[in-house]
Amino acid sequence: MSTPVRLMLADAGEAADLAAFLVRLLRFDRAAAVRLQAVRSAGSGGAEAVAEPESGAAASGSGVLAVFGRLPLGSSGALAIRTARLAELGGPADLTVSAGQLLESVDEQANTVLVPAAVTGPAWAGLLPPRTGWRLLAEPPAFEVFPELMAAVREFKERSGAVPEHHRTRSVLDGLADEIWSRPLTAAPELPLRAVHAAYVMGFLRPAVPLTVHGAGAWLRLSAPAGSVAVRSAAAPGAGLGLSPLR
Template identity: 65%
Template structure:
């Protein structure tokens, strides 16, 4: 991809959706990196998969947004700055220019598998959103109840981790953390269909706008700070 760093997107909507996704990632981490995988299509065009990490507690949650590509597409796999990629998105022209690769963070070396996923269920999005909102409200309330002189980052992180580690009632097998991540990145929207899956230690929640995946039992980046949705 070095000789042809520009990618043509399928339309302006794809460019706008990619820009919104990158903007949300940067809200959590201004120095965020994303791993990109460009896959050519059999009849031209192709897909660009964009992976980013959401720092939401003791286990790294990954968010995936796919973007439809047009024109000639060469296979590529690289890690770049999310901020530089966002700056390169030309929404009116429906194109982007790939920034220079960066040294990838540890999470970028361990992505969810492409196959082997087993269905866990199709949780109703309204119930999932209700659970996330209730958990956010509890986090705010309990944080406010902690005396200010005891409200350290460690205390707040431990409280958030306790809440988001609970099981999601709308579907068996997923923690609230996964739904929280999907909500924080903008994938949960009223009326959209959801699907939950498991593959080995990985859990995944799919929505039309993208997917979030969590590696259970510890993952690269474990122990980093929390950024609870407010």
């Protein structure tokens, strides 16, 4: 049996942020799985080799850990991505694990993560955004994005609440979620509101944070300092229940 990989995070802040990311993900899916990629830094390109070209997550240190988790938003989904700086890398890692087990393995006092055993991954885990080839599409101001998102959140709440309980099925809620979250963002029409909503529920989107939108092939990515959300312009594999927006 192989020895578990222990990852040393750069500091307590990285451990706390990773734990918070996993807590939010598990809030929507207690059985969630996440795809992990841990690689050594190569100059300033550590994060570029994993997920986020503009992120500072690997500007220093010996490696970077990227955690990918899927949020269901209607019949399509969005990938939430969180990177963490590594002070030490016991060995490279690329596997799918239980999000709950990963959360339990985060030691905020020791600043370490003991990578749990791999699980059979869902279909989305085999189809991640590309590592390179991203081009900047837009830099939407958060003060414009946030009110539009909040209006959509209110609409979802009002319309889903108005559906009679005996008609409030998974397919009905998925259809409503698809209608609302597939709309283009006014400040960046390439990007669906689905990506903005996912960034919000994961705690990445706040009223004053800098935002960028990048594209690469069929993928689009909304990035903020705390993390990124990636969506495919075509329907992603798998389906999920529309999320009830946070307050």
